[in-house]
Amino acid sequence: MAVMKPVLYLLVCAAPPVQFVDGVIRDAQAKGWEVCLGLTPTAATWLEERIPELVELTGRPVRIAARRPGVDDGWPPADVTVLAPATLHTVNATALGLTLSWVAAFACEAIGKRWPLVVLPCVNSAYATHPQFGRSIATLREAGVEVLFGEGGFVPNEPGKGRPEAYPWHLALDAAARRRRVGERN
Numbered sequence: 001m002a003v004m005k006p007v008l009y010l011l012v013c014a015a016p017p018v019q020f021v022d023g024v025i026r027d028a029q030a031k032g033w034e035v036c037l038g039l040t041p042t043a044a045t046w047l048e049e050r051i052p053e054l055v056e057l058t059g060r061p062v063r064i065a066a067r068r069p070g071v072d073d074g075w076p077p078a079d080v081t082v083l084a085p086a087t088l089h090t091v092n093a094t095a096l097g098l099t100l101s102w103v104a105a106f107a108c109e110a111i112g113k114r115w116p117l118v119v120l121p122c123v124n125s126a127y128a129t130h131p132q133f134g135r136s137i138a139t140l141r142e143a144g145v146e147v148l149f150g151e152g153g154f155v156p157n158e159p160g161k162g163r164p165e166a167y168p169w170h171l172a173l174d175a176a177a178r179r180r181r182v183g184e185r186n
């Protein structure tokens with residue numbers, strides 16, 4: 001009998017580590033996850049030429065927009081969702097319940113349904129000191145989201161000094177393994 005793999009939704013925003021998303025997909029697959037990849041519209045424009053390769057790698061459609069009512073999205077239910085790299089825009093949108101992108105909409109729904117959600121921000125120190133950012137992080141944590149920011153998580157860099165190749169994707173995968181839910185699936 002085939003053993004079903006746990007399903008990881010990897011929801012990706014438009015920040016420079018996105019160029020290494022294939023690496024984290026491979027790492028997650030090597031750890032036993034089936035990975036479904038979602039992109040914000042801006043991230044999708046950044047990865048436009050690579051989407052066929054990412055569809056092949058995951059074996060699933062790459063989702064960018066909400067499905068049409070009554071149409072199957074081709075994804076199995078998630079065990080855990082990881083939002084990374086999470087931009088200032090999508091962190092704030094999720095905390096404020098603004099569902100303009102499908103990625104933010106899914107994250108908002110996951111919060112409401114108490115589905116496991118891990119957020120690994122990617123912001124420079126200027127974005128991080130915007131007054132709404134701290135409020136958004138606090139709101140998400142209060143709502144039960146695991147936000148990997150600060151010590152033990154993403155530490156903001158000075159503007160222009162980011163190292164996308166060193167983005168700590170592994171922290172999100174470790175958290176996902178911890179948060180994998182065993183009960184109800186969505």
Ligand SMILES: Cc1cc2nc3c(=O)[nH]c(=O)nc-3n(C[C@H](O)[C@H](O)[C@H](O)COP(=O)(O)O)c2cc1C
Pocket residue numbers: 012013014015016040041042043086087088089090101122123124127162
């Ligand atoms: C080269 C470049 C690098 C960027 N890096 C970041 C970043 O590290 N963090 C961030 O929050 N926004 C960053 N942005 C801005 C986001 O791409 C922008 O706010 C976008 O609207 C985010 O949309 P999304 O959250 O829907 O993906 C960057 C933009 C550019 C052009």
